[in-house]
Amino acid sequence: MDKLLFGDNQFFGVNHMSEEKARVQAMRFQNIEAVIDTLGNAYDAGVRTFMCTTHDRIGLVCDHIRKQPDRYKDFIFFPGMPYAHKYANAVTEEGLLGSLKKFLPDEGLMNAMFRGATSFARKDIEGVITLLVDAEMKMFQGLKTPVIFLQNVVVDFVMGLGAVESFKIFADHVKKRYNAEPGFITMNTPRLLDVLEKLGVENPIICSNINKIGFRMCGGIDAYIDVMKSRKFRPIAMSVFASGALDPEEAIRWVCELPNLHSIVFGASSAGNIRRTADLVEKYWPKVPA
Amino acid sequence: MIKVAVVGLGKMGLSHQSIVKTHPDADLVAVCDSTSYLLDVLGKYTGVAGYSDYQKMLDEAKLDAVIIATPSKYHTPMVRAALEKGLHVFCEKPFTLDWQESEELARIATEKGLVNQVGYHYRSVGSFGEMKRLIDIGAIGRITHVMAEAYGPVVLKPKGSTWRTQRSEGGGCLYDYAAHPINLLNWLFGLPFSAGGTKLGKIYSADTEDEVYSTFYWNNGMSAQLSVNWSDESYRKMSTKITVWGINGRIAADRQECQVYLRDTATLPESYDAGWNIRYTTDLTKPVWFYVRGEEYSSQIAHFIEHCAGKRSEVLSDFASAAMTDRSIALLVSDAETHMRGEATQPVVAAPKRRLAALFRR
Numbered sequence: 001m002d003k004l005l006f007g008d009n010q011f012f013g014v015n016h017m018s019e020e021k022a023r024v025q026a027m028r029f030q031n032i033e034a035v036i037d038t039l040g041n042a043y044d045a046g047v048r049t050f051m052c053t054t055h056d057r058i059g060l061v062c063d064h065i066r067k068q069p070d071r072y073k074d075f076i077f078f079p080g081m082p083y084a085h086k087y088a089n090a091v092t093e094e095g096l097l098g099s100l101k102k103f104l105p106d107e108g109l110m111n112a113m114f115r116g117a118t119s120f121a122r123k124d125i126e127g128v129i130t131l132l133v134d135a136e137m138k139m140f141q142g143l144k145t146p147v148i149f150l151q152n153v154v155v156d157f158v159m160g161l162g163a164v165e166s167f168k169i170f171a172d173h174v175k176k177r178y179n180a181e182p183g184f185i186t187m188n189t190p191r192l193l194d195v196l197e198k199l200g201v202e203n204p205i206i207c208s209n210i211n212k213i214g215f216r217m218c219g220g221i222d223a224y225i226d227v228m229k230s231r232k233f234r235p236i237a238m239s240v241f242a243s244g245a246l247d248p249e250e251a252i253r254w255v256c257e258l259p260n261l262h263s264i265v266f267g268a269s270s271a272g273n274i275r276r277t278a279d280l281v282e283k284y285w286p287k288v289p290a
Numbered sequence: 291m292i293k294v295a296v297v298g299l300g301k302m303g304l305s306h307q308s309i310v311k312t313h314p315d316a317d318l319v320a321v322c323d324s325t326s327y328l329l330d331v332l333g334k335y336t337g338v339a340g341y342s343d344y345q346k347m348l349d350e351a352k353l354d355a356v357i358i359a360t361p362s363k364y365h366t367p368m369v370r371a372a373l374e375k376g377l378h379v380f381c382e383k384p385f386t387l388d389w390q391e392s393e394e395l396a397r398i399a400t401e402k403g404l405v406n407q408v409g410y411h412y413r414s415v416g417s418f419g420e421m422k423r424l425i426d427i428g429a430i431g432r433i434t435h436v437m438a439e440a441y442g443p444v445v446l447k448p449k450g451s452t453w454r455t456q457r458s459e460g461g462g463c464l465y466d467y468a469a470h471p472i473n474l475l476n477w478l479f480g481l482p483f484s485a486g487g488t489k490l491g492k493i494y495s496a497d498t499e500d501e502v503y504s505t506f507y508w509n510n511g512m513s514a515q516l517s518v519n520w521s522d523e524s525y526r527k528m529s530t531k532i533t534v535w536g537i538n539g540r541i542a543a544d545r546q547e548c549q550v551y552l553r554d555t556a557t558l559p560e561s562y563d564a565g566w567n568i569r570y571t572t573d574l575t576k577p578v579w580f581y582v583r584g585e586e587y588s589s590q591i592a593h594f595i596e597h598c599a600g601k602r603s604e605v606l607s608d609f610a611s612a613a614m615t616d617r618s619i620a621l622l623v624s625d626a627e628t629h630m631r632g633e634a635t636q637p638v639v640a641a642p643k644r645r646l647a648a649l650f651r652r
Binding site for chain 2 (some may be wrong): 012013014015016017018019022026085123125153156157158159160161162163165166187188191213214215216217218219220242243245
C-alpha cells in the first residue's frame with residue numbers, strides 16, 4: 001500500500017463541516033471531466049491510489065482509466081462498497097428484502113438470480129453478500145483493485161447487530177474471486193479489531209478516522225494509539241484534518257508520528273492542495289513502513 | 291442491565307438494534323416483526339430471540355423497555371400495551387397520528403413513572419443544541435421570525451404504494467420529513483396557536499404529499515415559515531436547517547454548523563464576539579461509545595437506556611413534547627383542508643406497476 005491515498009468525498013459533495021462547501025464541491029465536480037482532471041493532478045503528484053465508493057459516477061472514471069492504459073499505467077483503485085445512500089434510500093422505500101432485489105447485477109441475470117434466490121430460500125447470507133459484492137465490482141473489471149473495502153456504515157451496523165460472520169464471508173470472497181485483500185472502514189477501530197481477530201481475519205487493513213482532536217474515534221484517541229502500538233493490523237488514517245478543523249501541517253505531523261501507521265487517505269480539489277499534502281507527508285513521513 | 295426489545299425491523303429498527311446491542315447497560319433480549327423470514331435470518335446470524343406476535347413477546351420476554359419502530363399507525367396500541375405492562379418506551383417519530391392519543395399516552399407514562407422518549411434525533415445534534423442554548427439565554431434578544439427547512443431526495447419518481455406513501459398510515463413528506471423541523475420549532479418555541487397559508491402539495495406521490503409549506507404563528511407575535519420538500523434531488527441526503535431572526539442578531543443551524551451573527555447591541559455569550567461566529571460539528575459533537583450513522587442516533591438511544599437505568603434524569607424528547615408536534619401537524623392538515631383547491635393536490639403522473647418484485651415474492 002502506498003502511504004498516501006486519494007479519497008473521493010470531495011467529488012460527491014460530502015463535507016462534514018459545511019453544507020455550503022459541500023454544494024460548491026458538488027457543482028465544481030458535476031462534470032466527470034473535472035473529477036478526471038483532479039485525479040490526473042493527484043497521479044502526477046505521485047498519488048496513484050484512488051480510494052473510492054461504488055457510486056455510479058465512478059464507473060465513468062473507470063472507463064476513462066481503462067481507455068488510457070499508458071497514461072495511467074500505475075493507477076490503482078481501492079473500491080469501498082457499497083455507496084451507502086443508494087441502499088439507504090432503497091431500504092426506506094422498499095424495505096430490506098425489496099431493496100436487495102433492486103441491486104442484482106444485470107449481467108448474468110439468471111445465474112445471479114439463482115445464486116440470490118437459492119440463498120434467500122436457505123436463509124443463507126453468503127450467497128446474498130457475494131452477489132452484492134460482484135454487482136458492485138462490475139465497474140472495475142480489468143482494473144487493478146488490490147484492496148477492496150467494506151464501507152463504515154455497513155461494517156459498523158453489522159458489527160453492532162453481531163452478524164460478524166459476514167465479515168469473514170466478505171474477506172474470503174474478495175480474496176478468492178478478486179485476488180484482493182479485504183479492507184474494513186469503521187468509526188470503531190478498537191472494537192472491530194477484537195471482532196476480526198476472533199474471526200481469524202489476520203493482519204487486517206482497517207481504515208478509520210485518526211486525527212489529533214479525536215473526532216469520530218469511538219473508544220477514544222488513547223485506545224486507538226494503544227491498539228496501533230500493540231496489535232497486528234494495518235491502519236489507514238482518514239479525516240486526519242478533522243474535516244478542516246485542524247491546521248494541515250500540524251495534523252499531518254501528528255498523524256505521521258503514530259506507531260505502525262500504514263497509510264493516509266485524504267481528499268482535495270485543487271492541484272495545489274494535493275501537492276501541499278503530498279509534500280507534508282514526504283516531510284514528516286519520509287520512509288515507507290516495512 | 292436494562293432488558294430491551296426492538297419492535298419493527300425496518301431501517302430505523304435495525305439501526306436501533308445495532309446500537310442497543312453494543313450499549314454497556316443494555317441487553318437486547320428480543321426483536322419483533324411481522325416478517326418471520328427476517329426474524330429467522332437475524333436469529334440465525336445474531337442469536338436474538340424473534341417474535342412475530344407483539345403481545346406474546348410482552349407476556350413472555352422479561353423486558354424492562356421496548357423500542358418501537360413500526361409503521362406509525364401501530365404506535366398507539368403498541369405503546370399503550372407496553373405502558374400497561376409497566377415498560378419504559380422509546381417510540382419512533384411521528385409519535386401518533388392523533389395528538390389527543392399522544393397526550394393521553396404521555397399522561398399514562400407520567401402517571402406510571404415510566405421513561406418515555408420519541409426518536410426526534412435532531413434534538414441530539416450538537417449544532418441545534420447550541421442554537422437552543424443561545425436562544426434560551428437571550429443571546430439574540432426577542433425572536434421575530436424563523437425559517438424551518440428540510441429538503442432531500444426520497445421520492446423522485448412515481449412509484450407503487452407502501453405505508454410510507456400513505457398519510458393515513460403515517461407516511462408522506464409531512465410525517466416523515468416535515469415532522470423534524472416542526473419538532474425543532476416546538477423544542478425552541480413551544481406550541482404555535484395557528485397555521486396559515488398551508489400547502490400540502492403532490493409532486494409524484496398518489497396518496498400523500500411531497501412538499502409542505504406553511505406559516506406558524508405564536509401568541510407573542512413570532513412567526514415561522516416551514517418549507518419542506520422530499521422530492522429535491524439536488525440534496526444528497528436529508529438536510530434540515532433552522533434560521534432564527536432576533537432583534538440582536540441571527541442564528542442559522544444545520545447538522546454541520548451553527549452560524550451566529552451578533553449585533554453589538556447583543557449581550558455576548560462567553561466565547562462569542564460581535565459579528566460572525568461559527569461553531570462546527572467537530573466542536574459541538576460529544577463523542578459516543580459506538581458510532582453507526584451519526585452521533586445523534588447513538589446518543590439518543592444511550593440517553594434512553596441510561597434514563598431507564600436511573601443514570602440520567604433530564605428529559606429528552608418525551609411523549610409530551612412529541613404530542614406537541616403531532617398537534618402542530620394537525621394545525622397544518624386542518625389549514626390545508628380548509629384552503630387548498632385543485633392542481634396542487636394531484637400528482638403529476640400515475641405510479642407504474644412494480645415488476646421485479648414478483649420474482650422474489652415467496
